[in-house]
Amino acid sequence: MSSSCGTEPLLEALEISKVFFRPTGPLKVLDGLDFVLQQEQAVAVMGASGSGKSTLLNILGSLDHPSTGHFRYRGEVLDFGKRSVVDHWRSRRIGFVFQNHMLLPDFTAFENLLLPARRLGPITHEIRQRAEYFLETTGLIDRAAHLPGELSGGEQQRIAVARAFMNTPAIVLADEPFGNLDREIGGRLGEMLFGLRDSEGTSLVIVTHDPRLAAIADLVLELVDGKLNPVESESLR
Numbered sequence: 482m483s484s485s486c487g488t489e490p491l492l493e494a495l496e497i498s499k500v501f502f503r504p505t506g507p508l509k510v511l512d513g514l515d516f517v518l519q520q521e522q523a524v525a526v527m528g529a530s531g532s533g534k535s536t537l538l539n540i541l542g543s544l545d546h547p548s549t550g551h552f553r554y555r556g557e558v559l560d561f562g563k564r565s566v567v568d569h570w571r572s573r574r575i576g577f578v579f580q581n582h583m584l585l586p587d588f589t590a591f592e593n594l595l596l597p598a599r600r601l602g603p604i605t606h607e608i609r610q611r612a613e614y615f616l617e618t619t620g621l622i623d624r625a626a627h628l629p630g631e632l633s634g635g636e637q638q639r640i641a642v643a644r645a646f647m648n649t650p651a652i653v654l655a656d657e658p659f660g661n662l663d664r665e666i667g668g669r670l671g672e673m674l675f676g677l678r679d680s681e682g683t684s685l686v687i688v689t690h691d692p693r694l695a696a697i698a699d700l701v702l703e704l705v706d707g708k709l710n711p712v713e714s715e716s717l718r
């Protein structure tokens with residue numbers, strides 16, 4: 482595969498299946514699906530509760546292993562057998578936003594923003610400046626020294642969104658990031674997330690039940706019976 486080709490996919494996850502073995506028997510959640518993400522593309526994943534959306538996102542972000550399947554990143558095979566390689570790839574290339582903000586309660590908003598960078602090395606002046614820049618863009622500069630418990634749910638999730646972009650990842654994976662917030666605040670944070678994705682040039686995969694958010698994605702997919710089906714964006718309006 483030529484790296485000079487401008488349309489080379491960023492991430493290809495092919496023939497991905499996932500079976501959970503439970504006392505009641507095996508449960509096949511993902512059934513040999515293919516997922517291809519282009520550079521700077523925003524993909525919304527919809528689907529019923531329990532259809533496997535979180536399982537898929539965790540596999541795309543290498544937090545979980547598929548039962549079968551293989552991955553290519555910028556055309557190169559990713560070997561998930563090598564733990565240190567995968568951990569580095571994840572820290573460097575992937576940003577996560579979860580439904581629950583997952584901020585560390587004893588660290589300030591500013592310190593929480595620095596956490597992803599700490600995994601990669603010492604905190605430089607540039608990294609601190611980047612964290613300040615994100616506090617500005619998310620409207621939270623005057624909350625820098627606050628602990629998560631001193632912030633509203635929406636403010637906590639704004640920090641969580643900014644944190645996902647701190648290491649200049651290639652891909653941000655967001656799993657129902659605003660599912661716990663009221664509709665209006667969720668809508669505003671969605672615009673903020675898509676705005677950061679535009680300004681940072683990041684690819685985005687967002688699991689959402691909110692048709693307004695799905696409608697501004699470049700591609701909408703629905704997870705049904707372990708497979709991904711395209712959704713016409715007209716049907717979301």
Ligand SMILES: Nc1ncnc2c1ncn2[C@@H]1O[C@H](COP(=O)(O)OP(=O)(O)O)[C@@H](O)[C@H]1O
Nearest residue numbers: 501503510528529530531532533534535536537
């Ligand atoms: N670690 C696990 N062990 C066993 N079953 C699991 C595990 N994780 C998820 N499941 C099951 O897999 C299905 C899909 O879960 P999930 O990916 O969380 O769905 P969604 O995010 O679409 O609601 C559900 O039936 C869930 O109970």
Ligand SMILES: [Mg+2]
Nearest residue numbers: 534535536656
């Ligand atoms: Mg889920």
